[in-house]
Amino acid sequence: MLENHGARVYVDEVDPEMPPYTSAETAKILKGRISQSGKFVVLTSKNSKDSRWVPWELGIADGYKTLANIALFPSSETTPDISWAEWEYLGLYHRIVWGRLEGYRDAVWMVLDHKNNTATELAAWLRE
Numbered sequence: 001m002l003e004n005h006g007a008r009v010y011v012d013e014v015d016p017e018m019p020p021y022t023s024a025e026t027a028k029i030l031k032g033r034i035s036q037s038g039k040f041v042v043l044t045s046k047n048s049k050d051s052r053w054v055p056w057e058l059g060i061a062d063g064y065k066t067l068a069n070i071a072l073f074p075s076s077e078t079t080p081d082i083s084w085a086e087w088e089y090l091g092l093y094h095r096i097v098w099g100r101l102e103g104y105r106d107a108v109w110m111v112l113d114h115k116n117n118t119a120t121e122l123a124a125w126l127r128e
Helices: 024-036 053-064 088-092 122-127
Strands: 040-044 070-074 094-099 108-113 118-121
Touching: 024 053, 040 053, 053 070, 108 122, 118 122
Parallel strands: 040 070, 070 094
Antiparallel strands: 094 108, 108 118
């Protein structure tokens, strides 16, 4: 979906430079990839807040980027159940959501700033 909106997507699991086991080299590579990216999007689930890596990766991204360049892409088995995306540190970040955006006839993927109740169409956000 992100690629369909103009993003080049990095997935660590398919990175041939990643070591087979988590190590200091893993962290070094991830830091480099995060610093090189213009935007940082993390696919999150209800288990993300308990992950050892998600908070670390968000912290690294936070150090390299402004909040405006970081977004969570919450996944949920049931659409209404994304309240977990507001827990603790996850509530700091914008979210990628599907919905109605002023100025668009049809529903679109957008990056929602839930604190200010504003949004930017996803492809436009990715180009910024």
